[in-house]
Amino acid sequence: PSIFNKEQKPSLLHGDLWSGNFMCNENEEPVLIDTAVYFGHPSIDLAMTTLFGGFHSGFYEAYNYHSPFPSNYKEQWEVCNLYPLLIHLLLFGRSYLSQIERTLHNYH
Secondary structure (H helix, E strand, C coil): CCCCCCCCCCEEECCCCCHHHEEECCCCCEEECCCCCEEECHHHHHHHCCCCCCCCHHHHHHHHHHCCCCCCHHHHHHHHCHHHHHHHHHHHCHHHHHHHHHHHHHCC
16 A cells, blocks of 8 residues: 555656755845755655755744644655665765665565
């Protein structure tokens, strides 16, 4: 069975939403950089925010308030993170392999 709700409509995604692509301008307003925009499942961007340091907990609380996470969001995010982890494995080496193997073991 799918862990994703097939009724979920695609959303406009940043495409590379991690903490290094978020900053504040001189007026302390949030700015997103280095986009790779496309339409997809919202869990893809949300999952990516948990990699490489993650975002402040207030980000997730505010998002969840306005658009509640599904009950199985942790599983969705873990599966969504396979793609960026595989890319990082190819680009930067084996340090990402154990996280990939754990996820694959959980969902084989």
